Amino acid sequence: IKSPEELDMDKVTAAMVLTSLSTSPLVRSPPIRPNESLNGSWKEGGFVPSSTSSSGYWSWNAPSDQSNPSTPSPPLSADSFKAFRTPSQPDDGIDEAETSNLLFDEPIPRKRKNSMKVMFKCLWKNCGKVLSTAAGIQKHIRTIHLGRVGESDYSDGEEDFYYTEIRLNTDSVADGLSSLSPVSPSLASPPSFPTQDAIRPETSCAKTETKLMTPLSRSAPTNLYLVHTDHAYQATPPVNIPGSTKFTPNGSSFSISWQSPPVTFTGIPVSPTHNRPAGSGEQKQSHTVLSSPPRLPFLSDRKPRGEGKKCRKVYGMENRDMWCTACRWKKACQRFID
DNA sequence: GGTGCCGGGCG
DNA sequence: CGCCCGGCACC
Structure with a gap:
């Protein structure tokens, strides 16, 4: 049973991964993507707990790597915090300047030459900035439009909805999944993806309310896809930690979460004692659910065992x-x- | 092989 | 219902 908090967690974790990915040394090194297979595409860091259908999210869970409940912040406890971090990834050492420089100027070598190029365009009025990475655009939105300077590492996912993905090369379509970059929180789904105009926030005030009231709601249901690998954790599924290299490379361990209007949350209501899905993959119905996407055949919702x-x-x-x-x-x- | 627990049987 | 267990996925 997934609690709303966990759903939020998923999102937060996803965001964290996105941002940390961009700052991670791993990403900077050329050979991050040894191959184009699913495994190759995902093992880098994707992750995030996932949930099951019937709510705003749908996903397929990884049977493994789901035992790590973690919150971006603050740590739930000494233990969980420790688990949350991986020995091989001290997530510090990169100062703000370097980080932004990296995010804005250095495109991540995500694809080989002939594969499609994906760019991310800011949808804020009078902006239209285009960056090559989701993390970059998120950071841009966060700092420039949302004015969150200090919390560069934190994302509540809101910025995900203020930019769109632009594909500049349409060959190689077959790899629908592998084309979903782990660093991209919002991806288009072929038929239903609305034009970028459809998701233009009209207001910049009250973030939380904005999400529910803006035009997002009319297009959101099918246009945004969150991609993450699983781990709950909390989760949903399981939890991959940002920058963690521990993500299980065996195919089945990733998930794509679909979501309707941006999940609303400002804080991260995570209960120290209940951060793991208890029983089966069922979860509470989210109030933001507008529709349910089709279940993919290869999605398996194995219940994460109680930890x-x-x-x-x-x-x-x-x-x-x-x-x-x-x-x-x-x-x-x-x-x-x- | 141990553990958690779903699904189902029995009284 | 309460009570128990086969069986299976998880660890």
Whole structure:
């Protein structure tokens, strides 16, 4: 069961990955994309917990790598925070100046010569800036239009809706999936992608409200796709940490989340104790849901297994009478809920 | 192989 | 219903 908070988390995590990807040394080195296969495209850092259909999101989860609940900030606890970071990726060391320089001027070598080129265009009125990376455009919007200077690492996903992707080369279409760059939060879905004009924010005030009230709502349902790999975590699925190299390279571990109007959230309401989906992949119906995208055949929604210790482990087989009834009945534990 | 727990059977 | 377990996906 996914809570709304988790959904938000997904989004936040996705955003984090996006930004951290751009600042990660990995991205800068040429051979980031050894091949064009799904695996190759995704193992770099994608990730994000995902959820299942029936709500604003749909996705296919990775069976693995889902045990890492994490929040961008603040750390839930010492432990989770530790898990959240990967030993190989100290995410610091890059100062702001370098970061922006990188984001704005250095296109990420995402594709080989003949593949299509994807650019991201800012949709703010009188702007129209075009950058080559989603992270770059997000940063641009965040700093220039949203005025969030200090929180360069943080994204609530709002900026995702203020820019659009432009494809400048249409050959090689077959790899629909691999063409989805892990660094691109908003991708077009062939038939339903609206023109960029459709998603032009008219107001720049109140962010949260804006999302619900702007014209976004009329086009959002089918136009924005969030792509991430899974890990909940929280999640949904599982959690890949920004910049983490730990993402499971075995194909099945990524997810694409579709979402209707931007999920609304300003803060990150993450409960320290409930950041993992408990049982099956079901999740609460989101109030922002406007429609449900079709389920892809290859999406599998395996339920992430509860992570926490349960009665059995805590008390042991010998003390079975101390277990909660659910555990005794071999049902979902009610005492130690994930 | 252990664990969590869904699905289902039995009283 | 309460109670239990086969079986399976996860670890």
